[in-house]
Structure formats: structure tokens, C-alpha cells
Amino acid sequence: MHALRNNFHNLGRRFGRFRLYQSHNKEMPKTAGIIVVGDEILKGQTKDINSHHMCQSLHELGVDVKQISVIRDDVDVIASETKKFSALYDIVLTSGGIGPTHDDVTIEGIAKAFEERVVPNPTLVELCKKYFGQGFKDTPKMKLACTPQSAELHFGVDKVKGERLQFPLISVKNVYIFPGIPVLLNRLFDNLKHLFTTDDHFFMEKLLVNAFETDIAPVLTACAKKFDGAGVQIGSYPDWFNNYYKVKVTVESANEDATKAALKELKDKLPQGCLLDSHKYCSDPVAQNGVEAFADIFETEDPILHHKIENSIEILNEALTMYSLDELCIGFNGGKDCTALLHLLYAAICRKYPQRNSKLQALYIQDEHPFEELEEFMKHSTNRYNLNVITMKGAMKAALDTLQSQQPYIKAVVMGTRCTDPYSKNLSAFTPTDGDWPYYMRISPILNWSYRDIWTFLRKLSLPYCVLYDRGYTSLGSRDKTQRNEKLRYTDNQNNVKYRPAHCLQNEDLERNGRL
Numbered sequence: 045m046h047a048l049r050n051n052f053h054n055l056g057r058r059f060g061r062f063r064l065y066q067s068h069n070k071e072m073p074k075t076a077g078i079i080v081v082g083d084e085i086l087k088g089q090t091k092d093i094n095s096h097h098m099c100q101s102l103h104e105l106g107v108d109v110k111q112i113s114v115i116r117d118d119v120d121v122i123a124s125e126t127k128k129f130s131a132l133y134d135i136v137l138t139s140g141g142i143g144p145t146h147d148d149v150t151i152e153g154i155a156k157a158f159e160e161r162v163v164p165n166p167t168l169v170e171l172c173k174k175y176f177g178q179g180f181k182d183t184p185k186m187k188l189a190c191t192p193q194s195a196e197l198h199f200g201v202d203k204v205k206g207e208r209l210q211f212p213l214i215s216v217k218n219v220y221i222f223p224g225i226p227v228l229l230n231r232l233f234d235n236l237k238h239l240f241t242t243d244d245h246f247f248m249e250k251l252l253v254n255a256f257e258t259d260i261a262p263v264l265t266a267c268a269k270k271f272d273g274a275g276v277q278i279g280s281y282p283d284w285f286n287n288y289y290k291v292k293v294t295v296e297s298a299n300e301d302a303t304k305a306a307l308k309e310l311k312d313k314l315p316q317g318c319l320l321d322s323h324k325y326c327s328d329p330v331a332q333n334g335v336e337a338f339a340d341i342f343e344t345e346d347p348i349l350h351h352k353i354e355n356s357i358e359i360l361n362e363a364l365t366m367y368s369l370d371e372l373c374i375g376f377n378g379g380k381d382c383t384a385l386l387h388l389l390y391a392a393i394c395r396k397y398p399q400r401n402s403k404l405q406a407l408y409i410q411d412e413h414p415f416e417e418l419e420e421f422m423k424h425s426t427n428r429y430n431l432n433v434i435t436m437k438g439a440m441k442a443a444l445d446t447l448q449s450q451q452p453y454i455k456a457v458v459m460g461t462r463c464t465d466p467y468s469k470n471l472s473a474f475t476p477t478d479g480d481w482p483y484y485m486r487i488s489p490i491l492n493w494s495y496r497d498i499w500t501f502l503r504k505l506s507l508p509y510c511v512l513y514d515r516g517y518t519s520l521g522s523r524d525k526t527q528r529n530e531k532l533r534y535t536d537n538q539n540n541v542k543y544r545p546a547h548c549l550q551n552e553d554l555e556r557n558g559r560l
């Protein structure tokens with residue numbers, strides 16, 4: 045059945061050029077190809093985000109994007125690629141190369157593809173006259189008013205203002221010519237969506253699987269084969285940094301029943317217990333960070349932690365009354381404790397200052413030999429919590445000295461210290477630094493949290509944490525002085541040495557086992 049449909053569809057495609065003004069083959073979703081034009085992209089000077097935006101939007105509209113091609117600003121290359129794509133796909137979208145300078149030749153290339161001449165377009169000439177003034181015809185701006193002979197213009201209406209957009213989208217046969225500047229492209233695309241809308245809709249389901257791709261590959265292959273005839277596509281996308289699953293498996297087709305059947309098959313055949321319960325996993329916990337929400341989650345299951353959280357929030361609220369955001373920073377080095385703390389502090393700040401536009405300041409005293417994974421996690425956290433990270437290098441005391449002279453307005457540091465940390469037994473929630481240290485108020489809202497509390501909090505809320513904790517590390521310091529915790533070591537049934545994740549450590553007194 046599938047083969048038959050495909051042949052039918054290919055037949056349609058072979059006569060693509062004659063099909064242009066007919067509606068597309070109803071048997072299959074409408075297809076599209078995207079051509080990104082620009083030397084700067086091939087040189088790595090500009091990152092192509094336009095094709096990504098177009099793919100996302102087209103997919104939502106039910107259009108099946110089949111190919112993206114990135115090519116240079118060259119008339120012949122543009123002409124041959126356009127000709128090829130125009131015959132292969134129902135619609136073609138190009139991005140870039142339509143400016144007034146010599147290096148923008150997309151219009152010429154597309155004209156050449158269809159053996160047309162480039163001519164002044166009366167409507168565009170009028171528009172340019174209004175926009176640039178009479179004299180524009182003798183300037184390079186005239187290029188903006190020229191199109192291939194058979195070009196059509198599509199004027200979008202600005203959804204917000206209700207006005208006609210100043211410049212139209214140009215199309216030639218089934219090729220839609222977009223400008224390369226992302227805001228212009230997006231504006232045109234979003235206001236002209238109706239040109240690309242179809243009756244189709246893709247049905248997508250996803251499974252989050254906590255198993256290695258190599259271990260689930262046979263099941264995926266068998267399922268893909270079984271449902272191929274029904275047009276179901278199964279995708280497998282490993283995520284190296286997620287703490288809760290290793291692979292995202294997608295099941296998708298234009299047929300809802302087929303999608304559901306394939307999903308069920310996968311659920312039945314994948315190893316027991318490796319599927320993440322979508323009700324228990326939150327993919328964006330930072331967006332749902334209401335302070336009350338945390339405490340409530342733990343209220344019945346873990347009443348002791350519930351009270352610890354409430355107590356920590358009280359301390360943070362007090363800190364926010366005593367210090368302005370300019371005077372406060374969090375001591376953040378990517379470790380598990382300050383990761384939990386950061387989430388709490390961020391929530392408290394969002395509640396106290398819902399309209400704020402200043403960032404939360406974070407102090408990062410960078411080790412001489414930091415773990416790469418830790419640095420990676422720092423970067424992600426900076427974006428996730430919109431941090432202003434103040435990075436200091438060198439020994440801690442000296443770094444704090446420098447901080448004091450460079451950022452004299454900072455008065456207090458919120459820290460993820462716990463009583464069980466070295467030299468921390470006698471700390472209280474608000475303790476100034478010791479005599480020979482530069483003067484700061486140290487605020488420690490999670491002093492009485494245990495190792496287990498930290499993990500319960502992080503994992504229950506699906507908070508991201510540094511991936512090293514999933515690979516056998518239970519406490520992180522300098523790379524040359526930190527090892528995996530031997531208590532987490534085991535040998536699997538193929539005799540490979542492996543390490544369990546940090547949250548599995550039973551005896552929490554052994555947390556610092558891997559620190560040299």
C-alpha cells in the first residue's frame with residue numbers, strides 16, 4: 045500500500061513543473077524544500093537560523109519538509125538548485141541574497157532557473173519610489189524593484205497593527221523568495237502563513253527512555269519496520285546532558301490511529317521500567333517555579349523536607365528584605381547543593397520582584413582545572429536562570445578580595461553550604477565571614493538539609509544538575525583532586541565496570557569519598 049502511494053506521488057513529482065497550479069496530491073502531505081543562500085553561512089560567519097524557523101512553522105502547518113540545501117551566492121548554483129527543487133517538491137522556499145549589493149544574486153538565479161528575464165516590477169517600482177524617493181532608479185536600490193517576469197507579489201497584513209506590510213513576499217511559480225534577515229523573514233512568514241497551510245496535520249507522540257540507544261535499537265528497528273507501511277516515522281534522539289532520560293523517541297505520522305498503534309507497540313516492547321512517566325517529569329521546571337508549589341509537593345510524602353524547604357524560603361525572604369538585588373549574589377559553582385539553592389532563591393526573587401529586569405548575580409570562583417561537564421552545566425544554568433555570572437579565578441580568599449575591590453556594592457553571598465561540609469558545623473543562617481577573610485555576610489539557607497534531601501528535591505522537581513553526578517561522582521571539586529565514588533562502583537552482566545548515579549548512594553557519610 046505504501047509503495048503504491050509513493051509511486052503515485054513520485055509520478056506527480058516527475059511532472060512537478062506542470063503541476064504548479066493544481067492542488068497537490070491529496071494522498072500525501074504537501075512537500076517542501078528549503079534553499080538557504082549565502083556565502084557567509086558556508087564560511088561559518090553567520091549561523092543559519094532561518095531554515096530552522098521555516099521547518100518548525102511548516103511542520104506545524106502540516107507541510108512535509110524534505111530537504112534543506114545551503115548554497116553560495118552564485119547565479120548558476122542558485123539556478124540549478126532552484127530548478128531541481130522546484131521539480132522535486134510542491135513548494136520551495138529560499139532565504140537570502142535579495143539585497144541591493146553586487147553579491148546578492150538570488151533573483152537572477154531564480155530567473156535563470158525558469159529561463160525568464162529580470163524586469164522592473166511596476167508595483168515594486170511604485171513602492172520603492174514612495175520609500176526611497178524619485179531618484180532611486182539610478183541607484184543600486186533599483187535592484188530591489190526587479191523580479192523575474194512571471195513573479196507574483198503577496199502582501200501580508202500585519203496581525204498586530206492590521207496594516208498591509210510595507211514589502212511583499214515575491215514568488216515565482218512554486219518558489220517563494222524570502223529575505224535573509226531573520227526578523228524580516230519571520231515577519232513575512234508569520235503574516236503569510238495561509239499560503240502554506242494544508243489540510244494535513246502530523247500526529248506526534250514521544251517517549252522519554254532511560255536506557256542507552258544501543259540497548260533499545262532492536263526494538264525501535266522492529267517497530268519502525270512494522271509500521272513503515274502505515275507511514276509512521278520513528279526517531280531516536282540521544283540527550284547526553286539530561287539527568288532523567290537518555291533517549292527521546294518520537295513516533296509520528298499523518299494518521300492518528302497509526303501513530304497511536306506504533307506508540308503502544310513501543311511501550312509494550314521496550315524494557316520494563318525504562319520509560320519516564322510523563323506526569324512525573326517536567327521539562328521546564330524553571331518556568332513553573334512558584335515557591336508554594338515546591339513545599340506542597342513534599343508535604344505528605346516527605347514532611348520533614350517540607351518543613352526544611354519552608355524554613356529555607358523564610359531565610360531567603362529575610363535575606364531579600366535585608367539586601368537589594370545589587371547587594372546580593374549566590375555563590376554558584378555548579379555543584380548539587382547550590383543548584384538546589386539556586387532554584388529556591390530564583391523562585392523567591394521572582395515572587396518578590398515579579399516585574400524586575402535586573403539579573404540575579406552569581407559568583408563563580410573558577411578552579412584552575414574545572415571539569416568540562418561542570419562548565420557546560422554553568423553555561424546552561426546561566427541561561428536557564430538568567431544569571432549575571434561574575435567569574436573570579438584563583439584561590440578563594442584572594443578571589444573574594446578581588447571581588448570586594450571590583451564590585452564593592454556586593455555585601456552578601458547566599459551559599460549552598462550544609463552542616464556536614466568541612467568547617468561548617470557551627471554556621472548559622474546568617475554568619476559573617478571569619479576574621480581573616482574579606483568581610484561578607486554569608487547566608488546559608490540549606491544548612492540543615494541532608495545529602496538525601498538535596499537529591500529528593502532536585503529529582504522530584506526534575507531539576508537539571510551537572511551530569512557528572514549521574515556518572516559516579518558524589519561531590520565535585522577540582523578535576524585533579526576529584527574521583528568517582530567507589531561506593532557506587534559495580535560490574536554489569538557483561539563484566540564492564542560501571543558507576544551508579546550519585547542519588548543512589550546509600551550511606552551519605554561517604555559523600556566525599558571521591559575527594560582527594
Ligand SMILES: Cc1cc2nc3c(=O)[nH]c(=O)nc-3n(C[C@H](O)[C@H](O)[C@H](O)COP(=O)(O)OP(=O)(O)OC[C@H]3O[C@@H](n4cnc5c(N)ncnc54)[C@H](O)[C@@H]3O)c2cc1C
Nearest residue numbers: 375376377381382407408409457459460461465477478481
Ligand atoms: C563567599 C564565600 C565566603 C567564604 N567565607 C569563608 C570563611 O569566612 N571562613 C572559611 O573558613 N571559609 C570560607 N569560605 C570557604 C568555604 O567554607 C568552603 O571552604 C568552600 O566553599 C568549599 O566548600 P566545600 O567544597 O566543602 O563545599 P561546596 O559544596 O563546594 O561549597 C559550599 C557552597 O559554597 C559556595 N561555593 C563553593 N565553591 C564555590 C566557588 N568556587 N565559587 C562560588 N561559590 C562557591 C557554593 O554556594 C556552595 O554551595 C567561603 C567561601 C565563599 C564562596
Ligand SMILES: [Co+2]
Nearest residue numbers: 045046047273
Ligand atoms: Co501503504
Ligand SMILES: [K+]
Nearest residue numbers: 279280281282
Ligand atoms: K539517532
Ligand SMILES: [Mg+2]
Nearest residue numbers: 379381460465
Ligand atoms: Mg557541597
